[in-house]
Amino acid sequence: xxxxxxxxxxxxxxxxxxxxxxxxxxxxxxxxxxxxxxxxxxxxxxxxxxxxxxxxxxxxxxxxxxxxxxxxxxxxxxxxxxxxxxxxxxxxxxxxxxxxxxxxxxxxxxxxxxxxxxxxxxxxxxxxxxxxxxxxxxxxxxxxxxxxxxxxxxxxxxxxxxxxxxxxxxxxxxxxxxxxxxxxxxxxxxxxxxxxxxxxxxxxxxxxxxxxxxxxxxxxxxxxxxxxxxxxxxxxxxxxxxxxxxxxxxxxxxxxxxxxxxxxxxxxxxxxxxxxxxxxxxxxxxxxxxxxxxxxxxxxxxxxxxxxxxxxxxxxxxxxxxxxxxxxxxxxxxxxxxxxxxxxxxxxxxxxxxxxxxxxxxxxxxxxxxxxxxxxxxxxxxxxxxxxxxxxxxxxxxxxxxxxxxxxxxxxxxxxxxxxxxxxxxxxxxxxxx
Numbered sequence: 334x335x336x337x338x339x340x341x342x343x344x345x346x347x348x349x350x351x352x353x354x355x356x357x358x359x360x361x362x363x364x365x366x367x368x369x370x371x372x373x374x375x376x377x378x379x380x381x382x383x384x385x386x387x388x389x390x391x392x393x394x395x396x397x398x399x400x401x402x403x404x405x406x407x408x409x410x411x412x413x414x415x416x417x418x419x420x421x422x423x424x425x426x427x428x429x430x431x432x433x434x435x436x437x438x439x440x441x442x443x444x445x446x447x448x449x450x451x452x453x454x455x456x457x458x459x460x461x462x463x464x465x466x467x468x469x470x471x472x473x474x475x476x477x478x479x480x481x482x483x484x485x486x487x488x489x490x491x492x493x494x495x496x497x498x499x500x501x502x503x504x505x506x507x508x509x510x511x512x513x514x515x516x517x518x519x520x521x522x523x524x525x526x527x528x529x530x531x532x533x534x535x536x537x538x539x540x541x542x543x544x545x546x547x548x549x550x551x552x553x554x555x556x557x558x559x560x561x562x563x564x565x566x567x568x569x570x571x572x573x574x575x576x577x578x579x580x581x582x583x584x585x586x587x588x589x590x591x592x593x594x595x596x597x598x599x600x601x602x603x604x605x606x607x608x609x610x611x612x613x614x615x616x617x618x619x620x621x622x623x624x625x626x627x628x629x630x631x632x633x634x635x636x637x638x639x640x641x642x643x644x645x646x647x648x649x650x651x652x653x654x655x656x657x658x659x660x661x662x663x664x665x666x667x668x669x670x671x672x673x674x675x676x677x678x679x680x681x682x683x684x685x686x687x688x689x690x691x692x693x694x695x696x697x698x699x700x701x702x703x704x705x706x707x708x709x710x711x712x713x714x715x716x717x718x719x720x721x722x723x724x725x726x727x728x729x730x731x732x733x734x735x736x737x738x739x740x741x742x743x744x745x746x747x748x749x750x751x752x753x754x755x756x757x758x759x760x761x762x763x764x765x766x767x
Contacts, residue, residue: 356732362397364404382411394602394699547573548583551590560594581624588617588633603707611640628658635667639674647671662693666701669722670708678718678753685722689729698730717746721753724760737764 358366371384389404547570554563567587574580595610615637621630631654638647651668654661669684685701693701705719705726724739740757748754 359391359395359397362392362395362400364392364400367400367404368407378411382408385411546570548579548586551586555586555590555593558593560590563590564594577624581621581627581630584617584621584624585627585630588614588621588630588637591617592633592637603703603710606640608641611637615641626653626657628654628661628664630654631657632661632664632667635664635671639667639671644671644675648675660691662688662691662697663700665691666697666704670701670704673716673718673722674708678750681718681722682725685725688726693729695730698726702726714746717743717748718753720746721757724757728760733764737761 357363358370367388371381371388374381376384385404385408389401389408392398392401392404547566551563551567551570554560554566564587567583567590570583571580574583591610591614595607595614597605597607599605615634618630618634618637621627622634631650635647635651635654638644638650648668648671651664651671654664655668658664665684665688669681672678672684673681688701702723705723708716708719720739720743724736724743727733727736727739740761744754744757744761
């Protein structure tokens with residue numbers, strides 16, 4: 334399964350909307366029916382735009398590309414409409430212009446007075462840190478900066494930590510400069526992710542987690558897929574960590590960035606991995622474990638060990654994860670596929686069969702099926718039991734046609750344990766009589 338990144342925003346509303354689509358609408362590419370179902374619901378434009386975007390993803394996963402394009406187009410239109418309403422301002426009447434000009438003059442005079450006051454009484458604040466090579470190294474300042482900084486002493490302390498109140502303006506300036514000058518061709522998808530990340534950072538509950546400048550900037554760079562700069566920033570942040578909790582979170586973030594740096598999605602929707610990046614990811618997660626335990630950390634370690642072929646460590650980490658959080662379904666599927674790879678078919682079956690009592694979501698099921706397909710792609714014909722498990726996952730979702738296809742393929746393959754092929758035939762026979 335893919336790594337799971339903990340977020341503050343709930344997906345409940347989107348899951349309810351997605352579950353209302355019959356599977357035949359998705360597989361047949363019936364965009365009009367799906368659009369009618371969505372537009373009948375009384376939901377805000379922002380959620381409706383996101384729902385059409387996710388609908389497009391589901392159409393694309395079912396190889397209904399034309400329907401996917403229509404859903405994505407509808408999502409963009411709704412997003413544009415929302416932006417237009419948000420930007421409407423009240424026009425200023427002509428009778429007020431003279432008053433406004435007088436006000437502006439007064440404000441300018443006040444600013445000049447404040448500058449003289451600040452210049453004489455307060456020292457200049459230091460730059461928090463230089464976190465990427467995008468920042469200028471020439472030492473040159475603009476005319477405004479030279480005028481503003483002239484004569485003001487600089488505070489030399491670099492050990493200051495910043496809370497949300499001080500951090501937010503710095504992040505806005507830094508990221509605006511970074512993405513405005515060096516990344517003009519970023520896709521709309523990445524821009525939207527960065528926007529959501531910045532909005533999340535404003536929320537009050539975020540103050541419960543790390544508010545360190547390095548950690549937050551590293552996460553912003555990660556969301557924008559600037560992996561090298563995210564790694565550099567997070568590594569710099571390790572020098573300023575003041576508690577074991579901060580060290581654990583920084584190393585865990587490093588592990589996630591390394592993983593996605595090596596994650597390569599192919600046109601068929603399956604992934605390939607740069608094992609050097611995965612190895613660095615595992616090392617970072619192992620370092621995080623020195624400072625604290627977390628079910629997601631163990632779950633991600635289980636998947637990393639699996640990709641590196643260390644199936645015993647993968648199984649051990651997944652079991653740790655499930656002991657801390659039994660409903661962590663992606664860790665349960667990591668456990669099952671590692672046991673399958675080791676040839677422990679009864680244990681693998683038990684792990685996957687126990688999923689249903691924890692009510693996995695559609696995305697979790699699709700992730701587990703993709704993992705099995707990637708295994709088949711990497712080792713064609715070597716793991717026929719993966720087809721039996723795929724049939725089981727399809728059956729748990731009520732997708733009988735796909736389950737029947739997977740089991741028929743399984744019984745046609747050579748397999749060392751006749752018991753499982755006999756069981757598959759019984760299941761197929763039962764499906765025919767129902």
